[in-house]
Amino acid sequence: MLVLTCVPAFLVLLILVGLFVRARPILAEKPFFSLLFSSAWSPLKGDFGLFPFIMGTLWVTFVSLVLAVPVSLLTAVFLSEYAPRSVREFTKPIIDLLAGLPSVIYGVWGVLLVVPLVGRIIAPFFGVTSSGYTVLAGGIVLAIMIFPTIISVSLEVFSSIPYQMREASLSLGATKWETVRHVVLKKGLQGIIAAIVLGLSRAFGETMAVLMVVGNIPRLPRSVFDGGYPLPALLANNYGEMMSVPLYDAALMLAAAVLLLVVLFFNVLARLILVRVERRAA
Amino acid sequence: MILSRESRRLRRRKMEERIFRALMAVSILIVIGCLVLIVGTIIWKGLPAMSLSMITQIPKGGYYLGKEGGILNAIIGSLYLASGATVLAILFSLPVVLYINVYTKKRSRLASLTRFSFDVLWGIPSIVYGAFGFIIMVFFGLRASLLAGILAVALLEFPIMSRAADEVIRMVPRELLEASYSLGATRLETALKVVVRQCLPGLLTAVLIAFGRGIGDAASVLFTAGFTDRIPTSLLEPAATLPLAIFFQLGTPFPEVQQRAYASAAILTVLILIISLVARGLGKRYTRHIIK
Amino acid sequence: MEIRPHLSVQNLNVYFDQLRILKDVSIDIPDHKITVIIGPSGCGKTTLLKSLNRLLDPLDGVRVEGRVLVDNVDIYDPRTEVTEVRKKMGLLSQRPQPLPMSIYDNVAYGPRIHNHVDKKRLGEVVEQYLRMAGLWEEVKDRLGEPASRLSVGQQQRLCLARGLAVGPEIILGDEPTSALDPQSSQNVERRLIELKEEYTVIVVTHILRQAKRIADYIAFLYLGELVEHGPAAEVFANPRDPRMRAYLTGEIS
Structure with a gap:
């Protein structure tokens, strides 16, 4: 049992090492950073610049955060500070369900609803012609997928703030919202940042749903109405052919390793913050 | 004079309160609305394309060109795969979670490191588990198969299940363990007879949550499980999965086949809804037994 | 003209779900006195x-029935503005609850919320109330530090200053010394006695000796019922109700 208990900690390292070992062939040919920041992607010529994909990921993630953060935080504040018990009990399973829906389902829904919405309504509204398969569509779908993460982590953070602290603010004649703004949000700031970072890393690695709506064009997006090609989508789309082109699978494994590194960084950061918040509350 | 300034200010403050309350109401409606909209759209689009043959037949030749057949292969494949992965994940997860809750001291470094690792593992995207599963598969000289898929999905489920189980087991009061020791039970007996029994419904919920994740995940099986029109008869054969079937059907240029993708999506959604309802029901029952 | 106390409780009932926590409590709180609510734990003191x-x-x-009149206005009347009600009262809780901000901002919190005060004036206000709470000398050089760095005793006096800065008429203390060491407790008790010149003070305590030290008026609650109330000297000298007697002799606590 003791041996098994050491598995989780080592698994993280093992995955990282495994991916880098498999990426070694391409790292032997080209320096790491030139691969990261080169925009040339043509596997047949041996160009494996990951920059467009990294930027694609960043764009989609950014859009999703802009959409998800205000909605999620307001929802979390409502549920923890305003809602009566019955509403809270009613909403919690809904948020759990939202978290439990498979990403393919989000993808199908995105294709059915979000893509036409972007292509036919939002883009023309801004005077742009667009197929709808865009960074924006990916961002919208992703935003909904990270609602549950941000909401539930924020809820945990808010519940760790002593009720008496709110009472102190209320007893001074502050309104509920003033109490939320000056006390709850302020006291919970670190935890909220952690919640957002966790949502961000979720968005970063999400694959299928984004892949289905984002257009998959290996070019740097210049606006939210351009198609994009995030890293996870690159991995998913090319699994079939990667054995036939030299260095291709090494390049993809490098992409996976980069993805993992970024996600690990954000995750560890967020968890460290949360551990601190928890310890202070205890 | 001062009073009127203060009452004007009070009006503004109450206005601010109302504005933010309204924004919150809008936000929560968006969140709830999204779920309703997603499930609604999928069911509404999926139902018309649904037919008995969808769930009772495997694809006949040319299914993906719009010919006869169903996706029984994918439904069975997904069930095999998720069941196998879930069993494998239990085998790893339960001992670890029991160990960090029963065998270690209250403020054990090992326990907090393990919990931290679970949190981090939980955050790793499924596509990375897929890629890693692929590496393991190649390392052992396997081909894309049910077995390789089970491995990848088990990796994915491992942290999900462990975190949920840990949350349940952590609730067991330490006094209960001590009561068990004082009756002369060993740690192992305590873990299996007291903790597992006390937490059984909660643990089942954890297992179901992981199972639900496993059955719905596509990115991890993309590299590892392969895809086939047949129902696998051994661990070494490739297996179709429901999420991938949806993905492939949607990717074809034929409207009829895309319709079937919607129907398949509806099947998967209903499956997930059922699993989470059962999990929730068990969880509810569990709270009745909590010793507070 | 009849002199009405500015805080009066009439037939107050409080329910938590089905449980009746306060049973038909009526009491007039005398102005400019320290009223101490005593009684065994769990009898509804804090709820009151x-x-x-x-x-x-x-x-x-929670369901509240009955009336609480402050300056002849029922605070549970739907037309009453709750923030105005609360502004009239400063609260000291069991554990001091400094807000997550600097010492200065804690005291300035109320004035900033309720009225625009210019910077200079605000500084004066903060100093004035910190002095009143007997904290000024200890913190005047570190006003910008987070309030959480103060000792617990200092925090409680900060909370007092913070409450006073809103300009209340009434000070409520919910076992305000229970988390403090004896010396800090004494310090807070002394402040309360000073403050009754200007404010009406209501303190909940389960420490009988503390009640004897500071009370002008006593209210004894037992299982949600207001068993006895009256001037402290009278009540302590001749308790009328047998339950009150039992409490005073330590048979119930």
């Missing part, structure tokens, strides 16, 4: 105190 400034409102499943 919190019902006075509507701090029970945000709790799930």
